[in-house]
Amino acid sequence: MDLSGARARALRLTGPLLASVCCAALLSGCDDPASPQAADASASKGAARAKDPAGQAAEVPTSVNDLQSAYQRVIRNVLPSVVQIQSGRALGSGIVYDDKGHIVTNAHVVGDQKTFEVTIANNEGTLTAHLVSSYPQQDLAVVKLDKVPAGLEAASLGDSAKVEVGQIVLAMGSPLGLSSSVTQGIVSATGRTVSEGRSGGGTGATIADMVQTSAAINPGNSGGALVNLDGQVIGIPTLAATDPDLGGSAAPGIGFAIPASMVRTIAGQIIKYGRVVDSGRAALGITGRTVVDSAYRPVGVAVVDVRAGGAADEAGLRPGDIITKVGDADITTITSLSEALATERPGRRTTVTYSRDGATKTVPVTLGEQ
Numbered sequence: 381m382d383l384s385g386a387r388a389r390a391l392r393l394t395g396p397l398l399a400s401v402c403c404a405a406l407l408s409g410c411d412d413p414a415s416p417q418a419a420d421a422s423a424s425k426g427a428a429r430a431k432d433p434a435g436q437a438a439e440v441p442t443s444v445n446d447l448q449s450a451y452q453r454v455i456r457n458v459l460p461s462v463v464q465i466q467s468g469r470a471l472g473s474g475i476v477y478d479d480k481g482h483i484v485t486n487a488h489v490v491g492d493q494k495t496f497e498v499t500i501a502n503n504e505g506t507l508t509a510h511l512v513s514s515y516p517q518q519d520l521a522v523v524k525l526d527k528v529p530a531g532l533e534a535a536s537l538g539d540s541a542k543v544e545v546g547q548i549v550l551a552m553g554s555p556l557g558l559s560s561s562v563t564q565g566i567v568s569a570t571g572r573t574v575s576e577g578r579s580g581g582g583t584g585a586t587i588a589d590m591v592q593t594s595a596a597i598n599p600g601n602s603g604g605a606l607v608n609l610d611g612q613v614i615g616i617p618t619l620a621a622t623d624p625d626l627g628g629s630a631a632p633g634i635g636f637a638i639p640a641s642m643v644r645t646i647a648g649q650i651i652k653y654g655r656v657v658d659s660g661r662a663a664l665g666i667t668g669r670t671v672v673d674s675a676y677r678p679v680g681v682a683v684v685d686v687r688a689g690g691a692a693d694e695a696g697l698r699p700g701d702i703i704t705k706v707g708d709a710d711i712t713t714i715t716s717l718s719e720a721l722a723t724e725r726p727g728r729r730t731t732v733t734y735s736r737d738g739a740t741k742t743v744p745v746t747l748g749e750q
Contacts, residue, residue, distance in 0.1 A: 447548075450609050451550065451564070451609075453611070454550060454607060454609055454610075454611045455550065455552075455562055457611045458535060458536075458550075458552060458605060458607050458611050458613070459501045459502075459552060459560055459562070460500065460501050460502045460533045461475055461476040461533050461534060461535035461605070462474070462475055462476075462501060462535070462552045462553060462560070462604055462605050463475070463476065463483060463498050463499060463500050463501070464498065464499040464553075464554040464557075464559045465483070465485055465489055465490075465496050465497070465498055465509075465523070465603065466496060466497040466498075466499075467489055467490050467491055467493045467496050468491065468493050470489060470491055470493075470581070471554060471557055471599075471600050472485060472486060472488075472489030472553075472554070472600060472601075472602045472603045472604075473485065473489075473552075473553035473554045473600065473601060473602060473603040473604030473605075473617075474489070474498070474523070474603045474604070475535045475603070475604065475605050475613060475616065476500075476532060476533060476534050476535055477522070477534060477535070477647055477651070478534045478651075479528070479532055479533075479534055480524075480528065481509075481524050481525035481526075481527075481528040481532065482512070482522055482523075482524050482647070482651055483498065483509065483522065483523050483524070483525065484520065484521070484522055484603070484616065484643055484647045485520075485521055485522075485523065485602070485603030485616075486519050486520065486521065486602045486603040486616065486618055487514045487515060487516040487518075487519045487520055487521045487583050487585075488516075488519055488576070488581055488582055488583050488602065489521070489602050489603045490511055490514055490521045490523065491581055493511070494510060494511045495508065495509070495510050495511070496508070496509045496510070496511075496523055497509075498523075498525060499559060500529065500532070501559070501560045502531075503529055507525050507526070507527065507529065508525070508526045508527075509523040509524055509525045509526060510523060510524060510526060511523050512524050512650055512651065512654065513650045513654055513655050513656070515646055515650065515655075515656045515659075516583035516584075516585060517583075517585055517659065517661065517750060518585060518587060518638070518642060518646050518656075518659070518661075519576060519583050519585040519587060519618055519638065520616075520638065520642070520643065520646045520647065521650075522647050522650040522651060535605060535613045536611060536612050536613065537612065537613050537640040537643060537644050538608060538610070538612030538613060538614040538640050539612075539640070539641075540589070540591075540614065540615075540639035540640050540641035540642075541641070543567055543570055543591055543608075543614050543615075543639070544567065544570075545566075545567050545568065545569060545570060546566055546567060547566060547567045547608055547609075548564070548565075548566055548608070548609055549564075549565060549566060549567055549593055549595055549606050549607060549608055549609075549614065550562050550563065550564055550595065550606075550607045550609075551563045551564075551565070551593065551595035551596065551597055551601060551604065551605070551606050551607075551617055551635070552604050552605045552607060553600060553601040553602070553603070553604025553605065553617065554600045554601070554604070555596075555597070555598035555599065555600045555601045556598055556599060556600050557600055558600070563595045563596040563597070564595055565593050565594035565595030565596065565633070566593065566594050566595075567591060567592070567593055567614075568592040568593055568594050568633075568634070569591075569592040570589070570591055570592070571588075571589055571590075572589075572590040572591070572592050572636060573586065573587070573588045573589075573590070573719050573722050573723060574586070574587055574590050574619055574636050575587075575715045575718060575719060576618075576619055586715065586718035586719050586721075586722045587618070587619075587636075587638060587642075587722065588722040588723050589639050589641075589642065590615075590618075590619075590636040590637060590638060590639065591606065591614060591615040591636065591637045591638075591639055592634065592635070592636055593606060593615075593617075593635050593636075593637060594633045594634070594635075595617075595635065596632070596633070596635075597617045597620050597630075597635035598620075598630070601617045601635075602617060602618055603616060603617075603618075604616065604617050605617075606637040612640075613640055613643075614637070614639070614640050615637025615638055615639050615640055615643075616637055616638045616643055617635055617636075617637045618636060618637060618638050619635065619636040620634065620635045620636070621634035621635070621636070645660065658749075659749060659750050660725065660726065660749075661721070661722065661726070661749065661750040662721045662722075662724035662725055662726050662728065662747040662748070662749065662750065663690070663691065663721065663726070663747065663748045663749055663750040664690065664691050664692045664697075664706075664717075664721065664732070664745070664747070664748070665686065665687035665689075665690020665691050665692050665693060665748050666683050666684070666685065666686055666687065666690070666692045666697065667683075667684045667685040668681040668682060668683055668684055668703070668714060668717065669681065669682050669684055669714065670682075670712075670713045670714050671702055678712040678713045679702075679704070679712060680702040680703055680704045680711055680712060680734075680735070681702065681703045681711055681713065681714055681717050682700070682701070682702050682703075683697055683698065683699050683700065683701045683702070683703065683734075684699060685699060686698055686699060690748050691745050691746060691747050691748040692732070692745070694745075694746065695732060695743045695744065695745040695746075696743060697732065697734060697743070700736065701734040701735070701736050702734055702735045702736075703717065703732060703733070703734045704733050704734060704735060704740075705731070705732070705733035705742075706720040706721065706724075706730060706731075706732055706733075707720070707724075707730040707731060721747070721750075724747055725747070726747055726748060726749035726750075727746065727747065727749075728746070728747050729744060729745070729746050729747075730744075730745055730747060731743065731744055731745065732745045
């Protein structure tokens with residue numbers, strides 16, 4: 381699989397997929413034995429034991445029952461806030477953002493649709509909803525229920541800054557149309573910058589600071605919940621890495637979720653203003669295209685158009701220039717340029733290296749906002 385640093389090719393997670401559905405057995409732990417005989421019997425069944433300083437056998441308590449109880453408690457508390465969204469032919473998931481009926485999902489789940497059918501875990505009926513606004517640049521959208529059912533429970537969003545590698549997480553959603561499904565894994569990495577394709581309805585978004593997880597994520601999980609054991613949503617599952625050796629299909633155990641902080645920022649603006657007014661995403665203010673050399677290898681981004689008054693315009697860039705670096709990041713394609721900008725902030729000063737008429741130049745740039 382081609383994973384370059386903190387970047388990965390990714391695919392969206394809606395659309396049909398054929399798969400076999402299997403059930404897995406859940407392992408239960410044993411109670412603490414009350415006698416040496418019971419302890420021996422427990423040991424014979426695989427209970428963990430160690431030696432104390434005196435050489436006597438000492439139990440190493442297991443916590444399988446505690447962990448199982450934690451899983452069940454989180455599922456009980458969070459699953460009522462995870463919904464299934466039918467958008468035309470596409471099927472995805474969403475989370476209840478507030479008690480007014482606002483639901484956050486992925487922009488690629490809603491697509492071009494304006495109305496939706498929503499199914500809530502603890503409600504047997506199908507509800508209708510309408511689009512409030514979609515923000516494809518971050519692959520997020522908000523829809524609103526036309527009628528808010530009694531007892532609608534909003535999900536609790538966690539603090540993205542406290543997410544750590546190794547944390548146990550649960551992914552909740554409707555993979556393959558199986559509503560209220562739950563899978564388990566860990567946080568595999570944080571701070572990933574991932575680009576989504578445009579084929580099949582993808583937004584083409586480049587998203588920074590994504591949470592990577594080993595929890596199984598399949599088509600239909602998009603827009604659902606990645607939850608920690610405190611019952612907090614720490615991200616919205618959105619993308620899965622692709623493996624070229626598997627024909628470009630999803631690579632098992634490598635999924636990505638938009639962090640809760642970004643969900644809160646974007647959804648909050650959409651609900652308050654009806655649109656995103658402060659993206660927090662840096663921009664150069666150009667239209668560009670990837671250019672290749674004589675061997676058809678990508679070597680930079682050609683500036684096609686420069687927005688008047690934008691960052692590139694102020695820095696003196698003009699159509700025909702070929703951008704090869706932003707700061708220390710090499711630029712070979714439009715995607716690599718998007719990834720470099722995704723890690724920056726509006727107003728930050730950096731440099732742009734470009735070639736013009738065979739000469740290479742580097743100029744300071746104050747980044748604008750997308």
